[in-house]
Amino acid sequence: MMRLVPFTPAPGGFVTAVQLSGGQFLIEGWVLNLAPSDGGEPRHEPSYHFLTRDETEAAETVSEFTGWLDRPLGRGAV
Template sequence: MSVPPFTPAPGGFVTAVQLSDGQFLVEGWSLNLAPSDGGETRHEANFHFLTGNETEAAETVGEFIAWLDKPIDPRTP
């Protein structure tokens, strides 16, 4: 099994990197269409998790992808 370093999602993307101690750092990046500071559209790290092995990392990537089902847009109800 291999954990992809980059996985796109409708509302952003997920990154995964294996650390020197064998753990994986998995981060979910959300596309924010209307940041609160009034800046331009950007991606922001919203989820992160350290996993103990490759199986947990792959499961976490899948979980984060499900959470990133759409961009963040506080302008829409």
């Protein structure tokens, strides 16, 4: 049973956690990009990913990634 929250919002995006069939967890950090280099509309893009061995390491990684997503890309330091 997975006790992690599979979606963790952050000011600059969000983090997802998915338990894989082998018991590992895939953690991904998605950053909100307000000014993509291709000139397209603002969008979320994958920025960080990591495989963890167990739930404890997964929770630590989610916390770490959430801290990195402190503001959207393309936004000035306001």
